[in-house]
Amino acid sequence: xxxxxxxxxxxxxFEKPVYLVAGGMTDFRKRYPEKSSSELCADALNMAVNENDxxxxxxEFKGLVNFCVYxxxxxxxxxxxxxxxxxxxxxxFDPLGNIEIKTGGATGGHAVLAGALAVASGYANLVPVVGxxxxxxxxxxxxxxxxxxxxxxxxxxxxxxMYASYYALMAQRYIHENHVxxxxxxxxxxxxxxxxxxxxxxxxxxxxxxxxxxxxxxxSDPLAFLECCVMSTGAATLVLADExxxxxxxxxxxxxxxxxxxTHTLRTADRRDMEILLLPNETPDTxxxxxxxxxxxxxxxxxxxxxxxxxxxxxxxxxxPVEDLDLMETHDAFTISDIQTYEDVGLRPYGQGRDFVDxxxxxxxxxxxxxxxxxxxxxxxxxxxxxxxxMIELFWQLQNKWARFHADPKMWERFGKTIPDxxxxxxxxxxxxxxxxxxxxxxxxxxxxILENV
Amino acid sequence: xxxxxxxxxxEVLSDDPLVIKNPxxxxxxxxxGGLTPFFKALRDEKLLGxxxxxxxxEPRAWLPPRAHCPDCLQPSExxxxxxxxxxxxxxxxxxxxxxxxxxxxxxxxxxxxxxxCTKPMSYLIEGEPEIGMPIRAWFRTDNPTxxxxxxxxxPA
Numbered sequence: 001x002x003x004x005x006x007x008x009x010x011x012x013x014f015e016k017p018v019y020l021v022a023g024g025m026t027d028f029r030k031r032y033p034e035k036s037s038s039e040l041c042a043d044a045l046n047m048a049v050n051e052n053d054x055x056x057x058x059x060e061f062k063g064l065v066n067f068c069v070y071x072x073x074x075x076x077x078x079x080x081x082x083x084x085x086x087x088x089x090x091x092x093f094d095p096l097g098n099i100e101i102k103t104g105g106a107t108g109g110h111a112v113l114a115g116a117l118a119v120a121s122g123y124a125n126l127v128p129v130v131g132x133x134x135x136x137x138x139x140x141x142x143x144x145x146x147x148x149x150x151x152x153x154x155x156x157x158x159x160x161x162m163y164a165s166y167y168a169l170m171a172q173r174y175i176h177e178n179h180v181x182x183x184x185x186x187x188x189x190x191x192x193x194x195x196x197x198x199x200x201x202x203x204x205x206x207x208x209x210x211x212x213x214x215x216x217x218x219x220s221d222p223l224a225f226l227e228c229c230v231m232s233t234g235a236a237t238l239v240l241a242d243e244x245x246x247x248x249x250x251x252x253x254x255x256x257x258x259x260x261x262x263t264h265t266l267r268t269a270d271r272r273d274m275e276i277l278l279l280p281n282e283t284p285d286t287x288x289x290x291x292x293x294x295x296x297x298x299x300x301x302x303x304x305x306x307x308x309x310x311x312x313x314x315x316x317x318x319x320x321p322v323e324d325l326d327l328m329e330t331h332d333a334f335t336i337s338d339i340q341t342y343e344d345v346g347l348r349p350y351g352q353g354r355d356f357v358d359x360x361x362x363x364x365x366x367x368x369x370x371x372x373x374x375x376x377x378x379x380x381x382x383x384x385x386x387x388x389x390x391m392i393e394l395f396w397q398l399q400n401k402w403a404r405f406h407a408d409p410k411m412w413e414r415f416g417k418t419i420p421d422x423x424x425x426x427x428x429x430x431x432x433x434x435x436x437x438x439x440x441x442x443x444x445x446x447x448x449x450i451l452e453n454v
Numbered sequence: 455x456x457x458x459x460x461x462x463x464x465e466v467l468s469d470d471p472l473v474i475k476n477p478x479x480x481x482x483x484x485x486x487g488g489l490t491p492f493f494k495a496l497r498d499e500k501l502l503g504x505x506x507x508x509x510x511x512e513p514r515a516w517l518p519p520r521a522h523c524p525d526c527l528q529p530s531e532x533x534x535x536x537x538x539x540x541x542x543x544x545x546x547x548x549x550x551x552x553x554x555x556x557x558x559x560x561x562x563x564x565x566x567x568x569x570x571c572t573k574p575m576s577y578l579i580e581g582e583p584e585i586g587m588p589i590r591a592w593f594r595t596d597n598p599t600x601x602x603x604x605x606x607x608x609p610a
Contacts, residue, residue, distance in 0.1 A: 033471050079476070141552045160551065160562060166575075168545035172545055176585050220545045221546050221548075223545075269574045299543055
């Protein structure tokens with residue numbers, strides 16, 4: 001059983017406030033042979049610097065940068081070790097220092113964490129965080145086996161070479177413990193594929209209904225293809241700055257009021273039963289009787305996500321995430337992990353995550369619209385870019401710029417697309433505070449970030 | 455001195471953009487290190503785990519085994535585990551990744567074993583999985599793969 005020592009739950013603190021000043025991305029595609037990884041990152045950086053109302057030119061911007069963070073999940077995919085060095089050179093940042101972050105599916109979130117640590121400590125005052133993944137050099141089946149190389153190769157990878165199956169094991173147990181109908185899981189797939197229809201960046205936009213998901217072929221029961229994230233190629237760049245630099249560059253920076261990380265065993269198998277770590281909106285009474293029939297975290301919950309949420313909420317002064325946040329991006333790699341995460345980050349108590357979707361809270365117009373970007377299921381999972389992409393989408397929402405980046409026909413034309421007739425306006429009115437969850441493994445690493453207007 | 459091409463030229467898949475096919479064909483030499491006793495024991499149809507005898511540490515066994523106790527980081531002791539358990543959860547894999555060595559559909563399972571603090575992932579070699587179903591260990595001693603696939607389970 002895990003017992004926390006006195007230092008383990010210390011609330012993180014920034015010495016200096018950290019701001020987001022710009023974001024940019026490519027569209028995301030199953031295959032992107034037209035551009036190298038370096039070109040994709042250049043496109044993302046160009047959008048960040050040139051299309052976010054910054055008061056500097058690219059040349060001036062580059063003269064102000066003092067540290068860079070790179071975010072890529074797996075060298076296997078691009079078949080290029082030290083790809084970050086090539087990209088750093090291509091973007092013209094040599095000889096500035098840089099680091100590359102690798103925490104699986106949560107690499108993007110942790111790359112932003114690394115950039116934030118540099119700014120918060122005063123080590124740097126202007127830091128681009130550049131994320132990308134090139135997943136199109138191998139067939140999908142090989143891609144799945146590369147991803148499953150991030151499971152324990154001695155005891156898990158051979159059992160399917162397929163992360164969807166490792167999540168399906170959790171799904172089956174979650175459904176057994178909490179009696180969630182497949183229809184509720186399907187709603188998440190319908191929602192996120194549907195929101196992807198309104199994004200020019202999206203890879204798998206679909207207007208589907210619950211029956212389409214229920215009739216869809218199983219990858220590994222109870223998860224069907226439509227309930228699994230896409231495998232993408234593309235890039236995303238987010239620019240972080242300290243307060244002085246942020247206001248020098250833009251009139252509307254967004255504050256990164258918290259970002260925190262949690263971890264748990266890479267093998268789901270090894271998660272020992274323990275006491276539930278309570279969030280600010282929970283008390284011991286919240287879980288009276290809960291553990292009579294269940295272990296925690298067991299296979300139904302992610303300690304890493306709970307840990308990161310505990311730290312980030314306390315760091316940002318969040319007492320009730322559904323009330324205090326206006327929108328959220330979750331790491332919807334699979335429908336089941338999304339429901340599990342709603343509970344881990346306190347949107348509903350454990351065992352009741354389905355209500356967050358069934359009640360309508362998760363939709364635009366609901367109390368906490370989630371994955372209006374289309375998420376990983378509908379829009380993208382170019383792994384190293386994903387956590388960065390999430391925060392850029394939230395940054396634009398908080399700046400009230402969703403329409404500029406999603407509803408301008410020219411943005412669609414840039415990616416060879418035509419703006420759809422049924423595009424929805426997904427700008428959250430008066431959005432002021434948002435949360436982003438970046439997640440790896442079957443919950444091996446999770447980061448939770450809180451962004452807010454100042 | 456003349457330099458000659460001794461490797462193969464690469465196949466062109468597309469001319470614009472120019473896309474080439476870059477083959478890979480090699481292997482990794484991988485050691486099971488301190489977990490060797492576990493994999494060797496499968497040949498003798500034995501299920502070995504590890505545990506720690508220190509008073510403050512997890513008293514139950516670890517499977518997958520750990521050469522060191524994760525609580526105190528001292529060397530663990532090997533112990534033989536019961537070859538019976540129950541299914542904690544399951545999924546039937548239809549579309550595995552490349553490299554999968556078993557036929558599909560294949561029921562993957564997580565196994566609860568008395569006295570073990572973990573729920574190791576494995577597979578059901580025959581039968582239909584259900585949560586709570588009693589199972590017993592099965593060992594691939596003929597034509598072993600020398601991987602975790604040499605341990606499976608069947609209805610008890």
